[in-house]
Amino acid sequence: MSATTDPRLASSGPPRRPLRLSWGDERVRGIVWQVLVVGLIGTIIWWLWQNTVHNLEVRRIATGFGFLSREAGLPIGESLIDYEPTDTYLRALTVGVLNTLKVAVIGVVLATILGTLIGIARLSNNWLLSKLAGVYIEVIRDLPLLLQLLFWYTILQGLPGPRQALNPVPNVFLSNRGMKLPWIEWTSAHWLALAAMVVGVAVTWLYARVMRQRQYQDGQPRRIWPVGVALILGLPLAVWAALGAPFTPDLPALRGFNFRGGITVSPEFFALLIGLVTYTAGFIAEIVRAGIQSVQHGQWEAAQAIGLKRGEILRKIVLPQALRVIVPPMTSQYLNLTKNSSLAVAIGYQDIVSIANTTLNQTGQAIEGIAIIMLVYLTISLSISLFMNWYNARIALVER
């Protein structure tokens, strides 16, 4: 800014007048209102706090998070990390958080796939398919999720025992103990191959960026997928082969009264996953449908006029525009799915709510237990929001 600028123009907004100590002054009223409201809420919180402190003393309930390092003694059925009942509460709660994240991540991925398929089916030219998708969306959204979870859990519990287990596909068994799937014996070679795949994805991303920059300079499109396939699939395979290509299938088989081998999907987890995925997919389908319909028909016609193929139109013209409409409501659906996973406590899947609830019943420290639940969900919600906001900003329309 040059030194000759008129100081009256530099200041923004109207000139400030001196504060008058009268009810007629808007600013005085504002200050009085704020003091009143903050004072009132402060008093209520102080009163509740005093009561709580008093009650805790009377009932001799300990405070603080000291219990976290004590022995938990609560058994946990399924866990992503090693866990024994003799471990601390902190470790038990960590297991709970990981279980919540496990069902949330798998649920979000599956619900997105299923929801997108149903949303596209709703827009199909085939009347039967479109109506069927419509009925699905309407019915699934009008039933409480908790009811659906209990329903699925009842059905899974009604399956025959391990000895009469259903065997829909070879080596896959469905019984009232859950689902058994074949797996491989996991060795360090597999971990290294997985690491190679991550490196491959990162390098492919960098390569695609560089190639796009070059395309902007000379206008020549370049193929990225051959390099991508080589890096993402070839590199891990090469690493795996170099380490002797270990491959031992781990097949589930009936031994005595139960199955051995393979990996187990517990009925609780399975019921929760089915319930969350089918429920959220109903909402996602509506979002996808609205998003695709929001792209004007002229966009399709214009793209056809410049000679693009149908797949290209969808990928390059319609989807980028539809995504702008889809992403914000999709974020809240992902958040809802994560928060809804807390209903696990009703069917006995040990997520953070279930374990924190047991913890607070064992220790009697209700405030700390609920604070932990809220903290975990606030952190997860905030992380998803931040990531999706970043993604949304990336794909948002750059306007004037």
Add this chain to the structure above:
Amino acid sequence: MSDVTLNTAVAGVPHDASAPRSAPIRQTGAIAWVRQNLFATWLSTAVTLLLAYLILRWTVGFIEWAFLNAIWEVPVVNGQAQTQACREMRGTGACWAVINEKHRFILFGTYPFEQHWRPALVCVLFVALYIVSAMRRFWNWTLVPIWIVTLTVIGILMWGGILGLPYVPQERWGGLPITLILSTFGLALAFPLAILVALGRRSKLPAIKILCVLYVELIRGVPLISLLFMASVMFPLFLPEGMNIDKLLRAQVAITLFAGAYLAEVVRGGLQALPRGQYEAAEALGLSYWQKTGLIILPQALRLVIPPLVNTFIGFFKDTSLVLIIGIFDLLTAGKTAIVEPAWQGFGVEVYVTVGVIYLVFCFAMSKYSQGLERDLNQHRRR
């Protein structure tokens, strides 16, 4: 009308030169509709045939299970239901006898049996209240006294103790009335709160704005269950010694606080959608803040957000079922408890289907109403 001349004769071309053509494929009528909508392409035909086969198979299977092989009644010996017949038909036929036997319990919980007409009347009153509120003729201040009077009558009917009605303590209430009470009172109490919070969030006063933002974001960031747990285990610690609030009321407070945050965001959407000119014109008339808000802004903003409000209400109606987790006897809890008895164990599917149908009827009606409303209110925007 130049088409007519073009159709009759093209200059220089004699009529008989063109070979006779077959009649064009019909574009209207039932057959044309089927061809366009079910068998347009090879893929479409395959999908239609596959779906038709699956639907037919499932429908037949469902009818066999639910009607043909179903058992509607079982003998009761010495107060014990004899469910052997049902157990033999498991998986092939539904056992509706469980509903036959337990429907009073599922609908009204442990309310005294001979007084069941009272919760039944309460349910009818609630439905009548919804229908009246849904009529656009009543969208004015008359709705407020209607709600106050109906809710008072409902309170009298449920508690009793006056007018010759025997007193029924809150612990005995259960079933559908609890679901309706939790959702309706929750909405009625959350709505004024939501309006205040939404206004506060758009306020120019920083302290009030921060308080409202904190409230909304904190509540929306955590699941309803954590609030219900808070109500059931933490709330007693907040109150002075000796003072105790009923569990149902505590859950009601939690649901109200939860609903308030979500409704506030819906109302805020309406406030933001209103053109700035409305605010400025109201200020130009010299109206005070509350006059401006009450007479100009809110009537327009609320009308804008009625469809999303109904959708939010559907969400809360379903979410009240979560009180099952803290052991309050709503419709779903009553259904789940009905099959705890050894004789009826294992007939969960029948009970959940029945409870689901009740929820479906309420939510479907609301959802259809909301869709109709959206069409009506947006008529001026459509071309």
